[in-house]
């Protein structure tokens with residue numbers, strides 16, 4: 001424990017993380033992620049061999065440069081999702097497993113056009129890995145974060161990867177006063193590293209046997225990926241945003257003051273598809289007389305499993321440890337534990353759902369247990385109605 005304590009003192013985190021058993025667990029997780037960030041080991045693929053395969057099997061449709069064969073030479077009408085392998089913004093969000101599924105089983109395996117043939121009988125698994133390595137070489141800008149680092153979204157902990165996503169996330173009280181909150185979240189990438197985020201919460205509460213509903217305080221922010229490496233499996237992002245006082249304060253739906261929010265998110269993927277997502281942040285209201293400053297820290301620990309040798313439906317059980325604390329004298333730290341399961345719904349894996357249960361386990365008085373779930377749509381991967 002000494003070693004962790006010294007390290008955290010260096011990070012200036014000792015004041016935030018009092019030595020409770022739970023923070024010890026969190027410290028161990030964090031240290032594991034930082035200290036043992038392992039290399040994502042892969043067989044080194046033969047790009048030259050991949051190029052040969054591409055030229056014999058793929059070039060007639062995908063073209064000599066990977067942008068697509070001239071329309072005059074191809075028989076088929078291009079689907080709007082037809083790939084241009086030179087466009088890094090299109091290709092880097094796709095993990096190799098998504099491409100491999102399409103190459104092995106053909107387009108329909110991920111809800112794409114049947115024009116894209118299946119090569120699973122013609123090419124070996126290694127040959128397909130080689131051709132994917134060649135396709136990867138067609139994106140010449142290696143500053144884009146790779147889709148492998150786009151880890152399954154946790155219910156509460158925010159991830160580091162910049163996303164093109166719509167999420168509807170609901171939390172329903174299961175004890176105490178009935179109530180629920182639904183966050184409508186829009187995330188959109190811009191440039192190589194950035195993402196806009198808009199989050200509008202809609203709340204319903206039973207207050208002395210009358211139901212009240214309304215919009216809560218909405219968040220507008222920008223997340224920026226600062227560092228990512230597929231080799232080590234790590235990605236780091238910073239977020240800055242404003243929470244506007246759009247909620248009705250007297251109903252308890254808003255704080256009544258503009259709040260600045262900032263956080264850092266660090267995610268680590270291990271070669272076994274185990275992952276850790278860490279987030280540390282603060283809410284800093286303009287008027288601290290009506291709403292206190294708050295710090296929070298969150299960790300999601302999970303493991304992904306996919307059928308069909310890693311190409312099929314993805315199941316990701318996770319557990320989150322979520323804490324926050326008001327920066328006022330005598331405040332106590334609120335800890336929640338959140339076991340959950342994310343699963344891909346559509347064949348393309350661009351529609352996913354997550355269901356979990358948030359249970360307070362410190363400072364429990366007046367704090368609710370909640371069922372929490374979301375449905376997300378990664379809209380860069382195609383329309384809602386496609387990919388089934």
Ligand code: HEC
Nearest residue numbers: 057058061079081082083099102107112113115116117131
């Ligand atoms: C007969 C034409 C044809 C041939 C041959 C062909 N493809 Fe395709 N491929 C397509 C079409 C069309 C699509 C787009 C499908 C869609 O978007 O619905 C596609 C899509 C893809 C995708 C994109 C999947 C995604 O996630 O966007 C990959 C990867 C791919 N092809 C790889 C290959 C490789 C590698 C070869 C050679 C081994 C190959 N293709 C041969 C027509 C072809």
